Amino acid sequence: MSDGGLxxxxxxxxxxxxxxxxxxxxxxxxxxxxVRLCYxxxxxxxxxxxxxxxxxxxxxxxxxxxxxxxxxxxxxxxESLSELEGFAGxxxxxLATKGERHVVNTQPFLVRSSYGSxxxxxxxxxxxxxxxxxxxxxxxxVLQTDSDSEVILxxxxxxxxxxxxxxxxxxxxxxxxxxxxxxxxxDMLLAARDPWGNRPxxxxxxxxxxxxxxxxxxxxxxxGEVIREIEPGELLMLDGTGWRTYRLQSAxxxxxCSFEHVYFARPDSCIGGRNAYLVRKAIGRELAxxxxxxxxxxxxxxxxxxxxxxxxxxxxxxPFEIGVIKNRYVGxxxxxxxxxxxxxxxxxxxxxxxxxxxxKGVAVVDDSIVRGTTSGKLIxxxxxxGAREVHMYVASPPYxxxxxxxxxxxxxxxxxxxxxxxxxxxxLIGADSLHYISVDGLVRAIGIPxxxxxxACFTGEYPIIPGSEGRKENGxxxx
Numbered sequence: 001m002s003d004g005g006l007x008x009x010x011x012x013x014x015x016x017x018x019x020x021x022x023x024x025x026x027x028x029x030x031x032x033x034x035v036r037l038c039y040x041x042x043x044x045x046x047x048x049x050x051x052x053x054x055x056x057x058x059x060x061x062x063x064x065x066x067x068x069x070x071x072x073x074x075x076x077x078x079e080s081l082s083e084l085e086g087f088a089g090x091x092x093x094x095l096a097t098k099g100e101r102h103v104v105n106t107q108p109f110l111v112r113s114s115y116g117s118x119x120x121x122x123x124x125x126x127x128x129x130x131x132x133x134x135x136x137x138x139x140x141x142v143l144q145t146d147s148d149s150e151v152i153l154x155x156x157x158x159x160x161x162x163x164x165x166x167x168x169x170x171x172x173x174x175x176x177x178x179x180x181x182x183x184x185x186x187d188m189l190l191a192a193r194d195p196w197g198n199r200p201x202x203x204x205x206x207x208x209x210x211x212x213x214x215x216x217x218x219x220x221x222x223x224g225e226v227i228r229e230i231e232p233g234e235l236l237m238l239d240g241t242g243w244r245t246y247r248l249q250s251a252x253x254x255x256x257c258s259f260e261h262v263y264f265a266r267p268d269s270c271i272g273g274r275n276a277y278l279v280r281k282a283i284g285r286e287l288a289x290x291x292x293x294x295x296x297x298x299x300x301x302x303x304x305x306x307x308x309x310x311x312x313x314x315x316x317x318x319p320f321e322i323g324v325i326k327n328r329y330v331g332x333x334x335x336x337x338x339x340x341x342x343x344x345x346x347x348x349x350x351x352x353x354x355x356x357x358x359x360k361g362v363a364v365v366d367d368s369i370v371r372g373t374t375s376g377k378l379i380x381x382x383x384x385x386g387a388r389e390v391h392m393y394v395a396s397p398p399y400x401x402x403x404x405x406x407x408x409x410x411x412x413x414x415x416x417x418x419x420x421x422x423x424x425x426x427x428l429i430g431a432d433s434l435h436y437i438s439v440d441g442l443v444r445a446i447g448i449p450x451x452x453x454x455x456a457c458f459t460g461e462y463p464i465i466p467g468s469e470g471r472k473e474n475g476x477x478x479x
Contacts, residue, residue, distance in 0.1 A: 020048055020049040020092060020093055020094045020095055020107070020121075020122070020123040020214075020406075021042070021045030021046075021047075021048035021049055021092070021093045021123060021213075021214040021215070021218075022045075022090070022091070022092050022121045022122065022123045022180055022181070022182050022201075022212075022213070022214050023038065023041045023042065023045065023090065023091050023182065023211060023212065023213040023214065023218055024088075024089070024090040024091075024121075024182035024183075024184060024189045024191060024211065024212045024213075024238070025037055025038060025041070025088065025089055025090075025189070025206065025208070025209055025210070025211045026087075026088045026188070026189040026209050026210055026238040026239055026240065027087035027088060027208050027209035027240070028208060028209045028210075028240055029087065029240060030059075030060055030087045030240075031087065032087040032208040032209055033085070033086075033087070033208075034057065034086060034087060034088060034089045034208065034209070035055060035057050035081050035084040035085070035086065035089060036081065037089075037206065037208065037211075037222055038055045038057070038084075038089045038090070038091040039055065039072065039076055039081060039091075040221065040222060041091060041211070041213060041218040041219075041221070041222055042055070042072045042091045042092075042093050042218075043072050043073075043221075044215070044217050044218040044221040044222075044266070045093050045213065045214055045215060045217075045218050046071065046072055046093055047264075047266055048093055048095070048123070048214060048215075048264065049093040049094045049095035050070075050071055050093070050095070051069065051070075051094050051095055051106075052067065052068065052069045052070065052075070052092075052093070052094035052103065052105075052106035052107075053067065053068070053070070053071070053072045053075045053076070053091070053092065053093045053094065053106070054066065054067025054068070054075070054091065054092050054094075054106055054107055054108050054121075055067070055076070055084055055089055055090070055091045055092075055108070056089060056090050056091075056108045056110050056119035056121075056184055057084040057085060057086030057088065057089040058086045058087070058088045058089065058117070058119075058184060058186065059085045059086040059087065060086075060087070062117070063086075063110055063117045063119055063184070064083060064084050064085065064086065065108065065110045065119070066080045066083070066084060067092075067103070067106045067107065067108065068103055068106065069103045069106065072093065087209075088184060088189060088209075089184065090108050090119055090120075090121050090182045090183075090184045090189070091108070091121065092106075092107040092108050092121035092122075092123075094106055094107060095408070104144065104145050105145045105146055105147050107120070107121045107122065107147065107149055108120060108121040108149070108184075109121075109145075109147065109149050109150055109153055111153050111157070113153075113156065113157040114157065115156070115157070115163075115164045115167060115185060115186075116164075116185060116186040116187075117185075117186060118153060118156065118157075118164075118183060118184065118185055119183070119184040120149045120152055120153050120181065120182070120183045120184075121149065121181070121182050122147070122148055122149040122152065122179055122180070122181050123179065123180040123181075123199050123214055123406065124148070124177060124178045124179030124180060124181070124194065124198070124199045124405065124406040125148065125177050125178055125179070125404065125405055125406035126148040126151065126152075126175050126176065126177040126179070127176045127177040127404060127405075127464060128175065128176040128177065129148045129151055129175075129177070132151050132155065132174070132175070133151055136151065136154050136155075136158075139158075141154055141158075148177075148179075151175075152171060152175065152181070155171040155174060155175070156168055156171050156183075159171055164183075164185045164187070164188070164190070165188070165190060165235070165237055165246045165247075168183060168190050168192065168235060169235055169246065169247045172192055172235065172247075172249075173249075176464065177194065177405065177406075177464065178194050178196065178198035178199050178257075178405035178406050178464070179192070179193070179194045179199055179406075180192075180193055180194070180199040180200065180201040180214055180230075181193075182212055187239065188237050188238060188239045189210075189212070189237075189238040189239070190235060190236065190237060190238075190246075191203070191212035191230060191235075191236045191238065192230075192234070192235045192236070193230045193231065193232055193233065193234055194232065194233070195232055195233035195249060195250050195251035196232055196250075196251045196253070196254060196255035196256075196454070196463055196464065197231070197232030197233075197250070197254045197255065197256050198255050198256060198257050198405055198454055198463070199214070199257070199405075199406070200214055200215060200229070200256070200257075200260055200265070200269075200271050200272075201213070201214060201229065201230040202214075202215065202216045202219060202226060202228070202229050202230065202270075203226075203227045203228055203229070203230055203236065203243060204216070204219030204220075204224045204225060204226050204227055205224055205225045205227055206219075206222055206223070206224040207223065207224075209238075209240075210238045210242065210243050211224060212230065212236065212238065215265055215266060215269040215271070216268075216269045216270045216271075217266045217268050217269040220268070226270070227243075229270075229271075229272070229273070231245075231248060231250065232250040232251065232254055233247075233248055233249045233250035233251065234247070234248045234250075235247040235248075251463075253451055253452065253463065254451075254452035254453075255452070255453065255454040255463035255464075256271070256272050256448065256452060256453055256454060257405065257407065257453075257454050258396075258442065258443075258446060258453045258454060258455050258458075259368075259396075259403075259407060259457060260272075260276070261274065261276055261279045261280070261283075261446050262280075262283070262367050262368055262395065262396045262442075263304055263367045263368060263396075264407070267280070267307060272446075272448050272452075273448075274446065274447055274448065277307050279445060279446055279447065280307035280308045280311070280367070280395065281307050281308065281310055281311035281314075282311060282444075282445040282446075282447070283308045283311065283395045283396075283437060283441075283442060283445040283446075284307070284308030284309060284310060284311025284312035284313075284314075284315070284365060284395055285311040285312065285314065285315040285445070286437055286441040286442070286444055286445045287308065287311075287312055287365070287393055287394075287395055287435070287437040287441065288311070288312045288313075288315035288316045288393075289315060289441075290435075290437060290438060290441050291393065291435035291437075292433075292435070293316050293318070293363060293391075294361060294363075294389070294391060294433070295316075295318060295360075295361045295362060295363035295389070295391055296318070296319075296360040296361045296362070297318060297319050297320070297321045297323070297356070297360055297361075297362060297363070298312055298313035298316065298318050298319070298320050298321070298362075298363045298365060299320070299321055299322065299323035299324060299356075299362060299363070299364055299365070300320075300364075300365050300366075301324070301364055301365065301366035301367070301374070301375075301378055302324055302325070302326035302350065303326060304366070304367040305364070305365045305366040305367050305395070308365050308366075308367060308395035309364075309365035312363070312365050312393060312395075316363075318363065321353075321356050322353060322356070323352060323353055323356050323357050323362060323364075323382070324350050324351065324352050324353065324378065324381065324382075325350070325351045325352075325353060326349060326350055327348060327349050327350070327351070350377070350378060350381055351381075352381045352382055352384070352385035353385070354385045354386060357382055357385045357386055357387045358385065358386030358387070359386060359387075359388050360387055360388055361387075361388050361389040361391070362382055362387045362388075362389065362390050362391070363391050363393055364378065364379070364382070364390060364391065364392050364393065364431075365393045365394075365395060366378075366392065366393075366394055366395065367394075367395050367396060368394060368395070368396045368399055369392075369394055369398075369399065369416060369417065369425070369429070370399050370408075370409065370414075370415065370416070371409070371414055371415070371416055372416035372425075372428060372429055375392065375429045375431075376428065376429045376430055379392065379429055379430045379431055380430060383430070389432045390430075390431055390432055391431060391432050391433045391434075391435070392426075392429065392431040392433070392434045392435070393435050393436075394434070394435065394436045394437065395437055396436070396437060396442060396458065397436050397437060397438060397439050397442060397455075397458040397459075398417040398422075398425075398436055398458065399415055399417055399457050399458065400412075400415060400417045400418045400419075400457075400458065400460065401415070401418070401456055401457050401458070401459070401460040402414075402415065402457070403456065403457050404462070404464075405454070405456075405464070407457075416428065422434060422436075439455060439458055439459060442455075442458075443455075
């Protein structure tokens with residue numbers, strides 16, 4: 001099988017491990033053909049990563065792998081899909097992370113072990129990954145990539161457990177961090193979620209079998225039925241007979257990533273039992289209740305600001321307008337690999353509707369301000385289009401602290417709100433006024449108790465302390 005061709009890109013600033021999408025499917029019988037389901041499922045998860053994609057399938061005798069750099073339709077064609085025979089499979093879409101964007105780091109990974117052929121795909125980041133990597137190397141293990149998935153596969157292979165599920169369960173006891181993990185074996189598919197439930201992972205039923213995926217949209221897009229979200233700390237087994245829990249070992253608290261509802265999740269997905277689109281509208285309503293409003297109309301920063309802008313406009317009693325048209329053939333700027341690429345993308349991405357904006361006081365609602373590139377450019381565009389005033393309303397609190405759990409950005413130097421006052425931020429982006437929703441307002445809108453959410457990027461209170469020895473919660477050991 002092709003690996004997509006090795007390609008070396010230039011260096012870029014320090015990034016987190018991965019903010020990606022995973023899925024796994026096990027057919028009800030050996031006649032099931034799952035490759036196109038995997039392909040279409042990855043299409044549904046494409047928003048979670050656009051730097052690479054891959055699929056591994058199993059036909060009862062051998063596993064087949066195809067992966068490469070780029071979007072799903074670039075990586076796969078009819079020829080490559082036709083070669084991926086099998087009734088079971090896993091898939092991955094990847095966001096490029098730290099180091100060099102080399103296709104060798106693209107997932108899934110496929111290996112041979114004493115448990116037979118194994119393939120793994122991971123969304124997340126191991127906080128103790130470097131320590132585990134050093135231990136493996138000191139024991140003579142050969143590592144070919146920078147991926148945590150390769151570390152996990154080696155730990156499984158070296159576990160000495162009597163069965164694959166036992167080996168995976170033993171491995172999960174040694175890893176620390178945030179993850180949604182799918183592992184394809186010769187007799188079963190295993191799906192695991194970190195003990196805090198920081199990364200989303202959902203179980204579903206298809207006509208052809210059972211599926212685990214990062215988001216429910218990958219299940220419903222395939223005509224499937226969502227069974228439930230996989231529990232924090234749960235290790236599931238899926239095979240031809242159905243699904244069952246092998247182990248459930250959660251942490252002392254839940255810590256679902258709040259940014260899933262703010263931005264990451266597709267609007268038609270349900271995360272933590274709450275629909276992402278409806279939550280975003282609720283965030284907009286809460287924001288409008290909290291802050292002073294001075295505007296003639298409301299627009300959403302395309303596209304992720306539209307849902308909160310709708311809620312904001314409804315609560316404020318102002319008309320919602322489409323004030324900016326987005327070129328949909330340009331990738332999402334937040335998860336492009338380099339700041340230079342992001343700046344170029346913004347220039348060709350947005351075009352204002354002059355007849356809507358001219359002479360008006362405009363309330364712009366955006367989901368977040370992370371690096372500030374898009375916000376400043378958008379405000380300049382609105383002023384050039386004749387807007388009399390531009391007021392920026394942000395549907396998340398100031399993003400001041402880096403994420404260590406697999407989301408961009410992982411460096412405080414990349415965060416425009418870090419170390420700046422509200423007025424300094426306002427001047428920097430060029431707005432007449434700047435308003436953020438409060439942390440309490442965000443929690444109310446999400447509808448999940450505060451102690452079940454990770455809000456670290458807003459508060460600096462990390463449920464798992466980076467660089468800690470063992471698992472910790474707010475600086476205290478978790479039992």
